[in-house]
Amino acid sequence: MSLYRIYAILVQEYYITMRSLEVILDVFFFPFTNIVIFGFISLYLTGSSHSLAGQYILIGMLLWQIIWIISYSVCLGSLWNIWSRNLSNLFIAPIIPQEYIIAHTLS
């Protein structure tokens, strides 16, 4: 296991993310719209009789985005490589699965 190879995969992920509209939409834009929608719903509910319900919903949505983004990027990171027929090229390099997973987790 070497930090250098982990760093290499991180750089690759960074370039994929910056150049791909799909990833930007999925990881940044959709959570953003979700939070805005649920924010307004919670504003509406806070005005009604259940003042706590709105806060519950908003904090649920905010924290849910953590789970969603991380599991999404762990899966999709390698799916991008499969779709672009790059996965076996990647594993020709002396890389072991552990390194690969750690890098994706960080990204």
Added chain:
Amino acid sequence: MVVFGSILSALVFHFNILTIGFIPLLLVFINFVFFAFSCGIIILGLIFRYGTRIQALAWGIVPVFQPLCAAFFPLSILPKPLQYISSIFPPTFSFEAVRYSLTNNSTNWHLFTISFVENIIYCAFAIIFFKYMFKKSRDSGQFARNEA
């Protein structure tokens, strides 16, 4: 992104995420990172094993946990059988603990401990599962066929 969303919600929707306290927030974040990691890695193992036919699971299976983990509502709203199912998953306890902190302004260590222990079990299982699937995938040649 979550940080950005929190700032937004503080400014526009008059809701500051730090009202639940910094320590619960940190704990819940760590818990969620572990859970999401184990989820992602299990799905990735399945994809490596069975090919891209099941790639839709990558974004299809996580939303199932959203109602099951009682993200938006207290656990007591769910019907009884579902409550038992949802107590298998660690985020349930994390969400419960967050709501507890929101109402009581204190940290519920009991719920966080349950969540954390379950998370460790999940994580260990996920890593073993992924290793097994990866090995299986190489043995059966599915790993090379994934790209064809």
